[in-house]
Amino acid sequence: xxxxxxxxxxxxxxxxxxxxxxxDHDSLSQADxxxxxxxxxxxxxxxxxxxxxxxxxxxxHFNWNKEKLLEKYMxxxxxxxxxxxxxxxxxxxxxxxxxxxxSTGPTRTTRRSTAESSKSGKTKAxxxxxxxxxxxxxxxxxxxxxxxxxxxxxxxxxxxxxxTECWNAYITSKVRTEAEQWITCMADGxxxxxxxxxxxxxxxxxxxxxxxxxxxxxxxxxxSNHSLKYCPYPSCTYTVSCPSAxxxxxxxxxxxxxxxxxxxxxxxxxxCAIDNDHRPVVCGVAKLWMQKCxxxxxxxxxxxSNTKECSKCQSTIEKNGGCNHMTCKKCKYEFCWVCMGPWxxxxxxxxxxxxxxxxxxxDARDAQSKSRASLERYLHYYxxxxxHEQSAKLSVELYAKTEKKMExxxxxxxxxxxxxxxxxxAVDEVSKCRTTxxxxxxxxxxxxxxxxxxxxxxxxxxxxxxxxxxSELIEQPLDPEVVPTLRQKVTDKTVYVQKRNEIVLExxxxxxxxxxxxxxxxxxxxx
Amino acid sequence: xxxxxxxxxxxxxxxxxxxxSKVSIELVDNSPxxxxxxxxxxEGTPYEGGHYEVDIIIPESYPFQPVKMKFITxxxxxxxxxxxxxxxxxxxxxxxxxxxxxxxxxxxxxSLLCSPEPNDPQDAEVxxxxxxxxxxxxxxxxxxxxxxxxxxRKSEQGSKDVDAExxxxxLEKAHVDRFEALGxxxxxxxxxxxxxxxxxxxxxxxxEDRIVEELLK
Numbered sequence: 001x002x003x004x005x006x007x008x009x010x011x012x013x014x015x016x017x018x019x020x021x022x023x024d025h026d027s028l029s030q031a032d033x034x035x036x037x038x039x040x041x042x043x044x045x046x047x048x049x050x051x052x053x054x055x056x057x058x059x060x061h062f063n064w065n066k067e068k069l070l071e072k073y074m075x076x077x078x079x080x081x082x083x084x085x086x087x088x089x090x091x092x093x094x095x096x097x098x099x100x101x102x103s104t105g106p107t108r109t110t111r112r113s114t115a116e117s118s119k120s121g122k123t124k125a126x127x128x129x130x131x132x133x134x135x136x137x138x139x140x141x142x143x144x145x146x147x148x149x150x151x152x153x154x155x156x157x158x159x160x161x162x163x164t165e166c167w168n169a170y171i172t173s174k175v176r177t178e179a180e181q182w183i184t185c186m187a188d189g190x191x192x193x194x195x196x197x198x199x200x201x202x203x204x205x206x207x208x209x210x211x212x213x214x215x216x217x218x219x220x221x222x223x224s225n226h227s228l229k230y231c232p233y234p235s236c237t238y239t240v241s242c243p244s245a246x247x248x249x250x251x252x253x254x255x256x257x258x259x260x261x262x263x264x265x266x267x268x269x270x271x272c273a274i275d276n277d278h279r280p281v282v283c284g285v286a287k288l289w290m291q292k293c294x295x296x297x298x299x300x301x302x303x304x305s306n307t308k309e310c311s312k313c314q315s316t317i318e319k320n321g322g323c324n325h326m327t328c329k330k331c332k333y334e335f336c337w338v339c340m341g342p343w344x345x346x347x348x349x350x351x352x353x354x355x356x357x358x359x360x361x362x363d364a365r366d367a368q369s370k371s372r373a374s375l376e377r378y379l380h381y382y383x384x385x386x387x388h389e390q391s392a393k394l395s396v397e398l399y400a401k402t403e404k405k406m407e408x409x410x411x412x413x414x415x416x417x418x419x420x421x422x423x424x425x426a427v428d429e430v431s432k433c434r435t436t437x438x439x440x441x442x443x444x445x446x447x448x449x450x451x452x453x454x455x456x457x458x459x460x461x462x463x464x465x466x467x468x469x470x471s472e473l474i475e476q477p478l479d480p481e482v483v484p485t486l487r488q489k490v491t492d493k494t495v496y497v498q499k500r501n502e503i504v505l506e507x508x509x510x511x512x513x514x515x516x517x518x519x520x521x522x523x524x525x526x527x
Numbered sequence: 528x529x530x531x532x533x534x535x536x537x538x539x540x541x542x543x544x545x546x547x548s549k550v551s552i553e554l555v556d557n558s559p560x561x562x563x564x565x566x567x568x569x570e571g572t573p574y575e576g577g578h579y580e581v582d583i584i585i586p587e588s589y590p591f592q593p594v595k596m597k598f599i600t601x602x603x604x605x606x607x608x609x610x611x612x613x614x615x616x617x618x619x620x621x622x623x624x625x626x627x628x629x630x631x632x633x634x635x636x637x638s639l640l641c642s643p644e645p646n647d648p649q650d651a652e653v654x655x656x657x658x659x660x661x662x663x664x665x666x667x668x669x670x671x672x673x674x675x676x677x678x679x680r681k682s683e684q685g686s687k688d689v690d691a692e693x694x695x696x697x698l699e700k701a702h703v704d705r706f707e708a709l710g711x712x713x714x715x716x717x718x719x720x721x722x723x724x725x726x727x728x729x730x731x732x733x734x735e736d737r738i739v740e741e742l743l744k
Binding site for chain 1: 530533534537588590591592606613615621622624625626627647648649651
């Protein structure tokens with residue numbers, strides 16, 4: 001979808017400071033997104049003269065691409081309605097039960113409600129199962145649960161009738177188990193789609209599932225739009241809009257770390273799912289590094305042996321059974337699990353995927369000996385990287401210790417609570433800088449040697465030295481005599497560390513914008 | 528009663544009462560959620576006369592999620608794994624609909640035996656065999672049906688000098704003998720020839736050197 005379309009929709013927050021390593025972004029609640037969706041629906045409703053539910057289905061079918069929808073719709077409305085599951089195809093297999101409703105143009109989904117059937121005096125369905133369809137509306141046996149005591153049934157405009165219980169169980173299974181917002185009729189081969197109103201009626205007694213369905217609609221909308229991302233924190237329903245990081249190419253010159261509106265701790269990278277903050281390195285390098293680090297871990301092994309990435313949309317896919325003809329759940333790309341090539345090519349030449357590839361194995365052996373030689377180099381960076389990560393993790397412990405220390409200080413000296421806050425500030429700064437330091441090692445590992453790398457490592461060394469000094473200061477045993485001097489020292493050092501951290505982040509960010517950094521191997525997105 | 532249990536019980540009962548379809552469903556233990564379905568190999572196919580058993584697991588959310596099925600009886604068929612019995616059939620995956628039943632699914636499996644889809648294979652080697660030489664494939668499928676599914680051995684088959692391992696792999700005894708005579712292990716020869724699809728029209732296309740090269744690996 002076009003980025004500029006959304007620029008007009010969202011108010012951009014101007015960040016006064018304008019630091020190079022920070023990115024402009026906006027946080028939107030689920031209700032905000034629903035409003036944007038409604039705006040699109042209303043637009044389509046007006047232009048195509050259809051009801052809101054049909055407009056929603058049409059938009060979802062076209063992944064919220066209004067232009068494409070309008071173009072195709074103007075071209076052939078009947079075909080679009082059929083493809084989107086709004087109308088039955090002209091020659092579709094019909095159940096013998098009822099005459100097919102006319103289907104020209106967008107059809108409204110009709111609903112047979114209980115109220116209707118009880119009004120006309122249909123109280124109890126006849127008990128026998130009638131195999132040839134008899135036009136006897138009272139004798140309703142649901143074809144799914146075979147419960148003949150059911151009198152309440154529902155059907156989409158295709159008139160495939162099923163009892164309300166089954167509809168409910170079916171939609172619940174789709175929504176809860178499959179996380180699917182595209183719900184088709186239960187009949188075999190029927191592709192008619194349930195409207196939002198229909199889903200809502202079925203889930204009347206299950207507000208939680210209905211809520212989840214609405215969330216899935218929002219998620220589908222968000223995933224269709226490159227300038228939007230769903231907050232990855234568990235059960236958070238906020239969305240972040242960051243148009244400047246929407247394109248893949250932008251990720252080579254910036255690290256879009258954003259925060260959603262729910263909490264300041266909901267910090268994540270807009271460009272990847274590697275770490276919630278991997279500044280100063282860009283996503284491509286961070287990804288390379290993480291892959292390298294996790295090569296030996298059990299999780300990585302599991303992911304490596306059980307999943308593959310869709311070669312089109314890069315979603316991680318686990319194959320849990322069935323044949324090698326895979327269809328990506330997200331982008332519907334069809335490919336072969338063995339060779340990862342498009343399935344369309346397998347019609348005649350699929351046998352090439354189980355052929356033993358000699359060349360690949362020779363390459364693999366070469367790479368192995370090379371990697372052994374570079375192992376030492378890697379370990380140098382890895383040990384430092386892991387050390388900072390470990391130290392950053394220990395910051396929780398440090399917090400507790402510091403709190404105790406702050407209480408102690410209030411008792412032993414005449415400092416007030418507000419005056420001992422310098423300790424907390426120092427701890428915060430240390431853990432923040434350790435995250436930066438951690439990733440500078442990943443960066444340095446991939447930087448091509450030369451002047452630029454030396455300058456980078458100088459900055460890194462200055463920050464590291466300062467952080468270690470501050471760290472030592474706040475961990476040393478407390479002597480009531482020296483508290484005032486300690487306070488002075490810690491405050492000074494904190495300011496200094498903060499400054500050094502900013503220098504590293506700012507200079508690296510600037511380097512990315514200028515294209516100053518050269519890598520010692522090919523990195524995704526860079527030439 | 529639980530809707531899933533009612534539905535499964537009804538399906539089992541329906542199947543018992545229906546004498547015309549020749550599809551049967553039996554309980555494995557006392558649970559109605561683990562069943563064994565069986566049907567006869569369709570007429571006019573290499574599977575004719577065989578009796579095929581299918582392992583059926585009814586998932587928690589049945590019938591809203593598809594039933595899990597795999598062949599217990601070994602089948603030589605492009606859409607069935609010759610190792611595990613796993614089945615490649617759309618209605619067991621995305622094309623499942625809650626109105627489909629165990630019986631209709633078993634009948635679909637039966638018709639899958641009639642009409643293989645070699646372009647959407649579960650077992651690539653078997654599919655390869657099918658595409659290269661239909662008659663040789665049919666012979667092997669027949670051999671599997673006789674060996675595993677209890678299909679009657681036809682008289683003309685008995686006269687041929689049949690080597691079980693060779694027939695199982697769908698190869699010619701003469702070919703295997705020739706490479707075995709060069710001093711290679713018989714099992715290895717069978718494995719390599721099967722992998723290279725050394726059958727029918729492919730035989731003149733694959734050079735002897737290529738085979739020896741594979742055998743030496």
